[in-house]
Amino acid sequence: MKKYDLLIKNGVVVTTTDMYACDVAVKDGKIAAMELNMDEAEAEKVCDVNGKLVLPGALDVHTHLQMPFGGTVSADSYLSGTRAAACGGVTTIFDYPVQHAGETILGLVNSKKEILEQDACVDYAMHCCITNLNDGEILEEMEQAVAEGITSFKCFLVYKKEGMMVDDATLARLLIRAKELGAMINVHAENPDLIDLNIEKFLKEGKTSAWYHYLSRPEFVEAEADKRAVHWAKHLDAPLYIVHMADKEGLEACIEAKRQGAEVYVETCPQYLEFTCDVYKREDGRNFVCSPPIKGQESQDALWQAIKAGLIDTVATDHCPFQSYEKDWGKDDFTKIPNGCAGVENLYPYMLDAANTGKISFQRVVALCATTPAKIFGCDNKGSLVVGKDADIVIYDKDKDFTITLDSMHSDYDHTIWEGKQLHGYPVQTYLRGQLVYDNGEFVGKPGMGQYIKRSPKK
Structure with a gap:
């Protein structure tokens, strides 16, 4: 039995205050460890993101x-x-x-x-x-x-x-x-x-x-x-x-x-x-x-x-x-x-x-x-890459140029006000609680994967 389900290697983690090189390990849908140079042998699946940004x-x-x-x-x-x-x-x-x-x-x-x-x-x-x-x-x-x-x-x-x-x-x-x-x-x-x-x-x-x-x-x-x-x-x-x-x-x-x-x-x-x-x-x-x-x-x-x-x-x-x-x-x-x-x-x-x-x-x-x-809004397990929180992770390629078009979107509408907008940099992967749901232009998740978030009241 491997220690981790997923290991995201060689990324640059972004927080509200910092950007730093760090590997991110996931177990049972949660962020389990964040360290440099983690051992690939400890993970079921390894994703080498090669210097891309790793975002919540x-x-x-x-x-x-x-x-x-x-x-x-x-x-x-x-x-x-x-x-x-x-x-x-x-x-x-x-x-x-x-x-x-x-x-x-x-x-x-x-x-x-x-x-x-x-x-x-x-x-x-x-x-x-x-x-x-x-x-x-x-x-x-x-x-x-x-x-x-x-x-x-x-x-x-x-x-x-x-x-x-x-x-x-x-x-x-x-x-x-x-x-x-x-x-x-x-x-x-x-x-x-x-x-x-x-x-x-x-x-x-x-x-x-x-x-x-x-x-x-x-x-x-x-x-x-x-x-x-x-x-x-x-x-x-x-x-x-x-x-x-x-x-x-x-x-x-x-x-x-x-x-x-x-x-x-x-x-x-x-x-x-x-x-x-x-x-x-x-x-x-x-x-x-x-x-x-x-x-x-x-x-x-x-x-x-x-x-x-x-x-x-x-x-x-x-x-x-x-x-x-x-x-x-x-x-x-x-x-x-x-x-x-x-x-x-x-x-x-x-x-x-x-x-x-x-x-x-x-x-x-x-x-x-x-x-x-x-x-x-009291989403205690969301919003940042911290050990123990949900492994909701986005991999962002700063060098990927992207033009928004109706055909490149994944909605059911027939036009968008963003048609033709050019972006420098684009997300290439999205993980929901450690599960890959978006991969290089394709939705790879399943309907029903989403869970209701019970939020905490203000202290």
């Missing part, structure tokens, strides 16, 4: 798979979305099931888990979106949900007409209750009344292209809601996680709150780092429609500056793709475009390309995409 698997803490929205369902199923994740070096995804009036948290989450147990190609956790407190029953049930490892809940400050928005009193109740339970509230921050006012005006004037999606919810409309959420979190002394931050003014409010000692976390997404609102003027502008929309250059610059300064905590994707014919529903009316873009397979490669081209460090990418999200 990424966590994409913001995806919407199989999500009903805008009269359809997002294009990636739990199977195809997690398959794509594996092929981009993401070994844990977080999904956002949406609770509606009359539904319970655990009833909803367990119905999703039944599908994921069969289909998931990587490990998975869930934030539950709360839209209705069911006369206080949800506040009670949150205690049981936290005990089951669901330690984060989302509130929409928008989508009033769709019945998903919470008012400020509901947000406050949830912030207070989450704090009591060691949980956290995630917030989608935009102002619905201003959006509705703008939409009404533009439609009356016959301004219906994708450009008016952006103009109906510009920077200050997001910023107001960012500031409101931060205001309540600060004064209620409750932790807050703002999802998909896209605007400079709201970001500055979060940074100021952090400096004052508030427990405020900020997530942004690759689409806000790569594109500006000018994409909405393009012929295919509707394909880029997501909410919050992609903003102007000033906001993009502020996001990168905050990433470099360590003031943005995580990068996740808000992966919610739709088919092009569904996006076309809104070619003459931007309000009919299903909101969302692809990203789960592009997250880690995109951010690692930023490191490989000198924009940020590889250590910073590991913090943003793996270690910090695992820590914030």
Whole structure:
């Protein structure tokens, strides 16, 4: 009987603070040893990575798979979305099931888990979106949900007409209750009344292209809601996680709150780092429609500056793709475009390309995409290469050039906003708990390999 199941030899391990030559040994799905010059004879299988980077698997803490929205369902199923994740070096995804009036948290989450147990190609956790407190029953049930490892809940400050928005009193109740339970509230921050006012005006004037999606919810409309959420979190002394931050003014409010000692976390997404609102003027502008929309250059610059300064905590994707014919529903009316873009397979490669081209460090990418999200959301066995943790490992070739095309992706959508994007460096292997699931362009795992991650509450 060999001592180890797998030995990854001659790699360069990346942590949040360091890069160093090290072999990594795996036993029973866990990292068993990390040393230089380990004996190959002790392992069942040896993989010589020849100086390539050895990274922890990424966590994409913001995806919407199989999500009903805008009269359809997002294009990636739990199977195809997690398959794509594996092929981009993401070994844990977080999904956002949406609770509606009359539904319970655990009833909803367990119905999703039944599908994921069969289909998931990587490990998975869930934030539950709360839209209705069911006369206080949800506040009670949150205690049981936290005990089951669901330690984060989302509130929409928008989508009033769709019945998903919470008012400020509901947000406050949830912030207070989450704090009591060691949980956290995630917030989608935009102002619905201003959006509705703008939409009404533009439609009356016959301004219906994708450009008016952006103009109906510009920077200050997001910023107001960012500031409101931060205001309540600060004064209620409750932790807050703002999802998909896209605007400079709201970001500055979060940074100021952090400096004052508030427990405020900020997530942004690759689409806000790569594109500006000018994409909405393009012929295919509707394909880029997501909410919050992609903003102007000033906001993009502020996001990168905050990433470099360590003031943005995580990068996740808000992966919610739709088919092009569904996006076309809104070619003459931007309000009919299903909101969302692809990203789960592009997250880690995109951010690692930023490191490989000198924009940020590889250590910073590991913090943003793996270690910090695992820590914030209580994934105790994820996010870093440490003896005893899950052997979720990505091998990255800094010299491999890669162009993103629809055909090179592993999702079920028929177009991607990342088409033609050239990357210097690309993941060549992904291991999920020591099992190879992606190998040089091919998914080699199996649906159902993924496991539910029971998360720890905040101490």
